[in-house]
Amino acid sequence: MTRPAAPAPRGVRTDRPPSAGAGAGPRRPSVRALVTRGALPVAMVLWLVSLRHVRLERMDDLGLIEVLPVLFWVALGLLTLGFAVQLRGPRLSHAWSAAYVVGLIAIVHATPSLLHPDVRYSWAWKHVEVVDAFLRHGGPVPRPGWLDIYNQWPGFFAVNGLVLRATGLPSAMGYAHWATPVADVLLIGPLILLYRTITRDWRLVWGAVWIFFSCMWIGQDYFAPQTFGFLLFVTVLAMVLKQLAPVRPPGAPADPPPAGATGAAAVREGWRPTRFLMVLLLVAVLVTSHQLTPLMLIVFLTALSLPRRNRRVVLPVLACAVVLQAVWLATAARPYISANLRSFVAVVASPDANAPTWLTGLGSPAPGQVLLAWVDRGLSAAVVLLAAVALLRRPWTRRTALPYLLIAPMPMPALNSYGGEMIFRAYLFALPAAAMLVSALVLRTGAPARWRWRVRLRAVASFALLLAFLGGLVFGYYGKEMMESFTSREVAATEFLYRTAPAGSLVVTVTNNVPDIDKDYDQHDRVVIAWNQLENRKLLVRDPLAGLDQAVSLAAPPGPVYLVLNRAQTAECYITGVLPADTVPRLEAAVDGSHLFSPVFRNSDAVVYELVDHNAPEIQPHPQQQPQQPRSQQQHGGQP
CATH class of the missing domain: 1.10.10 (Arc Repressor Mutant, subunit A)
Known part of the structure; x- marks a missing residue:
């Protein structure tokens, strides 16, 4: 009879492999562990070193893409490789996953903040x-x-x-100056909360977070009400979905879901008073902060309420959101609604209302911007297509809230153009669901031992796809950098203007692309010639001085008049085609040769003129005409 082995003394490991001898040293880390732990710090160092070799003055059609050195792209690729490797490791580390996502946000979104001394x-x-x-x-x-x-x-x-x-x-x-990377880091928490209501597979959760930030090329994460509203929107959705109980429909699915995959189905026990009040507070802040996002929230909640089993949770929040929005529109926002009601009705009946701005401009966009537009739209189409394929190939996703969250914003472009941007906003609001679906499609783990080659092939394909997403992102995010950033000399011109311009002055610009041009906006009037009627813009192109004279005469200024021209306005005309690329230089040459305006400040990037002949016949008011803001400004007050 064999004697039982004596128990090992406390503190002695018994899980050592049989081949390990008594004198064996500690096990060496695997190649996977070395890549996971080494790729992130090396990528961050390479990124910071690469920024020292950026020459912003060499930017052209494609913005930062043309001036970022090879080291930057190596850092981005290495970071993606490290994230992909650790995501498929035997043990997923939340700390490393979070660090990689923060690293991605830093490289993509903190780069402009580090390169430019002023707000972008x-x-x-x-x-x-x-x-x-x-x-x-x-x-x-x-x-x-x-x-x-x-x-x-x-x-x-x-x-x-x-x-x-x-x-x-x-x-x-x-x-x-740092609002973009900070806002994106703050968004990680609500996204994780949202994705955890869909699945308990942390690999899919972190993969979806990475894909979201890899495909968010819209650029709505700067210091703006939209950024604040989107953060609240995702948080409210996540809190609502968290109330939906994880009930799996009867019958085994044809495609087994990942461990812990849940469906937004039957209700748990309804709302707790404190949690419901917290949701209402967030909705109230959202309603008072932005025009579009509360409407998007109502659309999403309506879609989530379609399944009867969800209504006990969703309908109370939906009803409160509708009431709060209606009260706000009928009281605080009533002047805006009254002034723009006709335009709201008109855009619904205008099939061309979503045309990009440059299609109705007087110039042609830069050649590089045509390529950029195709890349951006290709990335958006690829994300939506892959999300649709995931709904077909991963049946478990159809039992979650993901189909409703993906489809909910799609009809919005037909209802309002939002200045030609609604189609892009619809993509932005559908992206959280689309990112989760793409993650479920391409980051699926586990396979029989005899199919290990498929696992390796899938890993390589998913890594290539993540790289492709980032390639599309940088086109959309960096492609207009030449017009979206400002030099210190441009900032100096605006600072001089508002140090010297008395209250009641009129400030004239060709476009609105001037740093801090709205400083003390309650004390000064503004004219943006590119926002005037088409006839006024055509006159500016045909005869720059006559177009300027007409813009000033339409405003009928009682006080001093200043004209500000700068490099960024020239870049905007060239990049977007809103006006011919030579409009600003031709206007500057015409003003320099006239007796109407005198330069009071000039450097290599900007010039400020002051009107010196107020009584010239060209400047006299024309009461039969009125300056007109473009449709995009009328609809949402210029909120991009």
């Missing part, structure tokens, strides 16, 4: 000035001009005002 994108400058104006006036801004829409949706600006008062910062400009 003119709309971000505008939003900073709105926050400052709200602080100066302690609330809504009197005499806001064309920015009156922000008085009617003040939530985002009020929240930032509270942040400034709590921190003691003098202006939001200090953190608006």
